[in-house]
Amino acid sequence: MSNFTLESEAFDNGGVIPRKYGYKNGNQSPPLKISGVPENTLSLALIMDDPDAMGVAGKVWVHWVLWNIKPNVVELKENSIPSDCLEGETDFGEISYGGPAPPDKEHTYIFKLYALDQKLGADKGSTKKQIEEAMKNHIIAETRLEGKYSP
Numbered sequence: 001m002s003n004f005t006l007e008s009e010a011f012d013n014g015g016v017i018p019r020k021y022g023y024k025n026g027n028q029s030p031p032l033k034i035s036g037v038p039e040n041t042l043s044l045a046l047i048m049d050d051p052d053a054m055g056v057a058g059k060v061w062v063h064w065v066l067w068n069i070k071p072n073v074v075e076l077k078e079n080s081i082p083s084d085c086l087e088g089e090t091d092f093g094e095i096s097y098g099g100p101a102p103p104d105k106e107h108t109y110i111f112k113l114y115a116l117d118q119k120l121g122a123d124k125g126s127t128k129k130q131i132e133e134a135m136k137n138h139i140i141a142e143t144r145l146e147g148k149y150s151p
Contacts, residue, residue: 003036006113006145010078017109017147023092023101028079029064030147034113037071038141041115044069045135046076047128050100052107062091062128063098063109067120088126095125100149108148115141 010030011017020026037044045067053061065088066081073082079097081087090098100109120134 004038004113004115004141004143005033005035006111006143007033007035008111008145008147009033011147014146015148017100017149021099022149023099025099027097027099029076029081029097029099031078032076032111032145034074034076038115040117041071041140043067043116043119044071044073045114045116045120045131046111047114047131048097048109048111049128050102050107050109052102056104057091059091062089063100064090064111065126065128065131067122067126067131067134071115086122086124086126088122088124088128088131100147102149102151104151106148106150108146111145111147113143113145114139 008030021030048064050061069085087095089095092098116138117140118138122134
């Protein structure tokens with residue numbers, strides 16, 4: 001078993017995501033720390049979404065899709081992405097980080113990090129669905145970080 005983990009110095013797992021990372025309050029991506037990447041990993045992929053949006057939006061809202069992150073990357077700095085990695089389209093219709101923006105009540109946002117046995121051939125702007133399809137049968141390990149955010 002690996003100790004594959006995703007953490008943030010900005011909030012604890014299950015804690016409250018600070019306002020400046022919200023879509024309408026600065027929309028900066030939070031700093032993320034990656035550790036325990038399995039040895040045979042060739043790339044990492046990150047998906048941030050909001051399953052609580054199902055009630056109001058009728059779907060899991062996609063906030064960030066990032067892939068082909070090099071396996072030796074140990075952190076994603078605040079409001080930046082590592083070089084060479086690609087970003088996909090969010091449900092805001094943008095190719096970038098889209099922060100929390102719950103329309104009704106507190107939602108839980110999930111950052112899912114995947115260790116993959118290959119680099120993905122997907123093009124910049126691909127959707128979460130396309131990335132999940134590309135990752136199928138290539139996931140070595142998976143970890144997650146959850147944060148809460150209220151309107």
